[in-house]
Amino acid sequence: MRKLFVALAGNIGTGKTTAAKLISTAFGFELFDERRIRERGRVEEAAISGQFLAGLGAYYQTFPQVAEGKYQLDLLRVDVSRIDIRAAQGKQEFLDLVGGFLQR
Numbered sequence: 001m002r003k004l005f006v007a008l009a010g011n012i013g014t015g016k017t018t019a020a021k022l023i024s025t026a027f028g029f030e031l032f033d034e035r036r037i038r039e040r041g042r043v044e045e046a047a048i049s050g051q052f053l054a055g056l057g058a059y060y061q062t063f064p065q066v067a068e069g070k071y072q073l074d075l076l077r078v079d080v081s082r083i084d085i086r087a088a089q090g091k092q093e094f095l096d097l098v099g100g101f102l103q104r
Helices: 016-027 050-069 088-102
Strands: none
Touching: 016 088
């Protein structure tokens, strides 16, 4: 049996938790998640700066190249700025993309 690991990368508030829950529910994957920063209410996270988040965003931009080049991993990239996965149409489009990728 083929083992799969799905990792989601993106800045805070981009919908990673929502996407993970959709994937888990639709495809029966076990979900390992952590609460959103605001929901966690951690004092050490309250002062996260915009500069730090920009750096984190830059890391997320290079992650796919490293995963493919160095580790030879197959990747599915989804631009969440063009798909609203909270809306029915966007949710279905997202799940169709993921389902097609997983069936390869």
